[in-house]
Amino acid sequence: MKSELESIVGETPGVSYELIIHRFTGSDLSAPRVYIQAGLHADERPGVAAMHYLILMLQKAESEGRLLGSLTLVPHANPIGAAQHMFGEHMGRFSTGTRVNFNRDFPVPGEDSIRNLDAAGSATFAERRLKSRLLDLADECPIVLDLHCDDEGVQYIYAPERLWPEMADLAACLDCEAALLWNAGSDRAFEEAAYEQMVAKAKGGDLAGHCVTTVELRGQNDVDPALALKDAEGIYRFLHGRGVVAPDVRPAPVLRKDFVGKPIRHVDMVLAPVGGTILFHVAPGDRVEAGQMVAEIITDPGRECGIVAIQAPQAGFVLTRRIRRFIRMGDNLLKIIGDEPAVASRKGALED
Ligand SMILES: [Zn+2]
Structure with missing residues (x-):
């Protein structure tokens, strides 16, 4: 493994950020190239913890001569967001300098099909140069994993509809509980920009073997040694299956019996009708029926009319719920994957 430290110059004198990049060179040029990053939303740590164990496993495979494909790993993909604290609280989802979500607004090709990436020395904000550099690093890799987490949630993946069900091997290896399939834009998230890059470069439009x-x-607090090791082993198994690491004799994983794979238009974003204190009656992973009470919000403690019940809009699977128990009117309370489409079509990301 070779490690590099790249500098991302800040916007003001005396400020600079460091991006750590680990590279593994495989022995088989025909094996898939892989890019994995974690911590793009800097307040999401499960992926960073999983990367710790994954890197150790890959180093072992390398020392045993079992590494076939080459990998580029960026375990701390957002040193800018990692440094953002305000009044003692970490703020890692949005850039405080530009108010832009760190996983939105990645460069996409213009009408001329050219992606205008911002070079390291461009007179643009550091966050923009970081995004361009991350896309650069993922370029030419048919396998790209961007490790995030939700507020509180089950483990799930997003996948372009065109790559499904081929990508079900990743869901099975990770022991995922659900997949959301998309075919329209997601407000220029990293995944979308990397996918466009793949489509543009695929020979003859063939995306076989891509992920x-x-x-x-x-969820954000699901960070412990057992989960991190389980996730690292899941990614490692997936890399085995895709021929990045020499295979062993372990049986191929299969999807869970209760796995839920649906187009993203099935997601019901349940919003808080009032502000107040949340009492959840369901948890991620639960199955709910139409009209079932999923939460209550206390608005006026001690009064019978001071609590508002919220019902499931349709039968489905609880994917995520809010981590904080105080909520504003209009904030997202739960995401439920409905048995039926929640909306006719859905363009853009589920949330800001
Ligand atoms: Zn995220």
Whole structure:
């Protein structure tokens, strides 16, 4: 493994960020190239913890001569967001300098089909140069994993509809509980930009063997040694299956019996009708029926009319729920994958 430290110059004198890049060179040029990053939303740590164990496993495979494909790994993909604290609280989802979500607004090809990436020395914000560099690093890799997490949630992945069900091997290896399949834009998230790159470069339009995904490794507080090791082993198994690491005799994983794979238009974003204190009656992974009470919000403690019940809009599977128990009117309370489409079509990301 070779490690490099790249500098991303800040916008003001005396400020600079460091991006750590680990590279493994495989022995078989025909094996897939892989790019994996974690911590793009800097307040999401399950992926960073999984990368710790994964890197150790890959180093072992390398030392045993079992590494076939080459890998580029960026375990701390967002040193800018990692440094953002305000009044003692970490703020890692949005850039405080530009108010842009760190996983939105990645460069996409213009009408001339040329992606205008911002070079390291461009007179643009550091966040923009970082995004361009991350896309650069993923370029030419048919396998791209972007490790994230939700507030509180089951483990699930996003996948372009065109790469499904081929990508079900990743879901099975990770022991994922659900997949959301998309075919329209997601507000220029990293996954979408990397996918466009793949489509543009695929020979004859053939995307066989490709995989690009945002992996949601459960919730923000699901960071412990057992989960991190399980996730690292899942990714490692997937790399085995895709021929990146020399295969062994372990049986191929299969999808869970209760796995839920649906187009993204099935997602019901349940919003809080009032602000207040949340009492959840369901948890991620639960199955709910139409009209079932999923939560209550206390608005006026001690009064009978001071609590508002929220029902499931349709039967489905609880994917995620809010981590904080105080909520504003209009904030997202739960995501439920409905048995039926929640909307006729859905363009753009599920949330800001
Ligand atoms: Zn995220």
